[in-house]
Amino acid sequence: MNKKEAISWMNEMGRTERPFLFAINYTTTDCRVWPLEQVPDDHVGYQIGSNTNIEKLSSPTALSDLLPSLAQQASPILSSAPESAESYHRRFRIVRNNLLLGNSYLVNLTSRIPIRSSLSLKDLFLLSKAKYKLWLKDEFVCFSPETFLQIHQGEISCCPMKGTIRADDEGSLQSLMADPKEAAEHATIVDLIRNDLSMVANEVRVEHYRYGERLHTDHGDLWQTSSRITGRLPNNYRCHLGDILFSQLPAGSITGAPKPKTMEIIQAAEPFDRGFYTGVMGLYQNGDLDSAVMIRFIDLEDGQLYFKAGGGITTRSDWKKEYEEVIEKIYVPR
Numbered sequence: 001m002n003k004k005e006a007i008s009w010m011n012e013m014g015r016t017e018r019p020f021l022f023a024i025n026y027t028t029t030d031c032r033v034w035p036l037e038q039v040p041d042d043h044v045g046y047q048i049g050s051n052t053n054i055e056k057l058s059s060p061t062a063l064s065d066l067l068p069s070l071a072q073q074a075s076p077i078l079s080s081a082p083e084s085a086e087s088y089h090r091r092f093r094i095v096r097n098n099l100l101l102g103n104s105y106l107v108n109l110t111s112r113i114p115i116r117s118s119l120s121l122k123d124l125f126l127l128s129k130a131k132y133k134l135w136l137k138d139e140f141v142c143f144s145p146e147t148f149l150q151i152h153q154g155e156i157s158c159c160p161m162k163g164t165i166r167a168d169d170e171g172s173l174q175s176l177m178a179d180p181k182e183a184a185e186h187a188t189i190v191d192l193i194r195n196d197l198s199m200v201a202n203e204v205r206v207e208h209y210r211y212g213e214r215l216h217t218d219h220g221d222l223w224q225t226s227s228r229i230t231g232r233l234p235n236n237y238r239c240h241l242g243d244i245l246f247s248q249l250p251a252g253s254i255t256g257a258p259k260p261k262t263m264e265i266i267q268a269a270e271p272f273d274r275g276f277y278t279g280v281m282g283l284y285q286n287g288d289l290d291s292a293v294m295i296r297f298i299d300l301e302d303g304q305l306y307f308k309a310g311g312g313i314t315t316r317s318d319w320k321k322e323y324e325e326v327i328e329k330i331y332v333p334r
Contacts, residue, residue, distance in 0.1 A: 003246060006031035010242030010284075017238070019285030021046055023134060023294075026274040028249055032136075036285065045125050045135035048283040049290045052133075054126065080115040080307060080330050085323055092319040094269040099315045106188045106256040107265050110310025111326050112272040121300060129216075130333045132292035134281045140299035143333050144292040145215055145224065148251055148280050149244075151289040154237060156201050156244070157230040158193050160253040161213075161293075162186040162312055164325055167221035173212045176223055181316035186210055189312070190227045192252040192259075200244045201231025215333060222328065238287060245280075251293045254278035256312065275299060277308040296333065 001009070006024070010033060013020045019036035021044075034044070041056040088111065095107045119127065125135035130143035147159040162185050165176040176182055190206060197204045208228040215222045237244060255278075256262035277299065282291025297308045309329035311322055 001031050001033065003028045003031060006033055007242030007246055009033050010245065011240055014238040014241035014284065017287070019283070021048070021281075021283050022291075023136070023276060023279065023281045024245075024249065025276045025279040026250055026254075028246065028279075030276070036283070043137040045122065045133070046281075046283070047130075047133040048281070048292070049131060051283050051285070051290075057122070057126070078115050078117050078307065078330060078332060080113050082113050082327050082330070083111050085320070088323045088326070089319050091269045091271075092313065092317075092322065095265060095313045096315065096317070096319075098265045099313065104256055104258065104262040104265055105314070106185055107262050107269075107313045108254045108256050108278075108310055109266070109269055109313050109322070110254075110274065110278065110308055112270075113307045113309065113326075113330060115298065115305045115307045115330070117305060121298065121305075124298065124332060128332050128334060130296070132281065134294070136276075138300060140276055140297060142276070142281065142294045142297045144281075144295050144297075145213070145333070146226075146253065146293045146295055148282065148291040148293045149248060149289060150291070151233065151237070151244075151287075153287070154233050154235070155230055156197060156233050156237075157207070157228055158197060158248075159226050159228050160186075160189045160193050160251075161224050161226045161295075162189050162253060163210075163225035164311065164328065165223050166328060167214060167223050173223045176212070176225060177210070181314055181318075182225070183210075184316065185312045185314050186225060186227065188257050188314075189253050190229065192257045193229050196248050196252060197229060197231045199247050201233050204229065204231035241284060241289065245282075245289075245291075249280065250278065251280060253312075254293055254295065254310070274308065278310075296329070296331075 021034045023032045121141040125141045128143040132144040135141045146161040150157045163182040207230045277297040311325045
């Protein structure tokens with residue numbers, strides 16, 4: 001359905017207290033909304049926090065037999081042919097030139113990387129471990145660590161994730177925290193999200209600033225940094241869930257600041273359609289909403305699997321480090 005239809009339907013289901021699952025693409029032009037009791041288990045798999053339909057999904061290709069052999073493999077379950085350094089550098093320069101001209105303070109530049117795997121999208125969904133997961137048959141699988149909007153008892157919160165480093169030693173997190181480029185990038189996004197939440201909520205504040213989260217992957221562990229920003233919604237928020245959600249899109253952490261001009265720069269620097277990558281997915285029930293930004297993402301296009309990944313670029317960014325960070329993000333959390 002289109003954006004207008006999705007907003008109307010979400011508002012109505014919130015008003016009538018009808019639980020629903022949703023997925024919205026980056027440009028908000030493709031919106032999927034399912035009443036929770038009507039989610040087609042043969043085409044859609046989800047895990048949103050503790051809510052999931054995994055137990056309803058039919059068994060994948062002998063996954064229980066596959067796990068022992070995967071554990072013995074020296075190589076990861078994904079193999080990739082990353083974008084060349086020269087190609088990434090060209091796209092990086094488009095972004096950096098715009099940053100130097102003052103057209104943006106921060107741009108999230110992403111890559112589309114061909115990959116191979118012995119597993120299907122459904123297998124990868126069932127094998128991976130993440131707080132947020134979504135599988136759409138013959139379309140994509142997402143295993144995201146990044147919370148977008150949460151609503152609980154009238155409080156709205158957002159937890160943007162900015163800053164990544166390999167957890168190679170005890171000093172890795174301290175090194176990430178001390179990096180001036182990473183600190184500036186994180187501060188910019190926190191300020192953007194705070195302003196976004198102020199459009200729909202009162203008493204907006206940064207509750208917890210720049211904390212570390214450790215992620216386990218088939219390539220080794222990573223540290224990432226997040227912050228938590230909260231606010232108080234009006235009493236009638238359930239009747240306006242669609243309006244609230246779409247007012248915050250696209251997510252600031254995967255665009256940059258300011259959003260409108262930054263999205264133009266992204267379009268110039270990315271020669272592919274993001275699709276549902278960097279869109280949002282989530283679930284509403286009993287007055288509460290939980291959602292995630294769709295990062296850590298694999299989609300299927302014309303028979304080819306692609307892993308889409310990226311990172312924030314500022315004037316302080318080193319293109320080689322940013323290129324390496326993209327490669328680090330090609331993983332399945334296990």
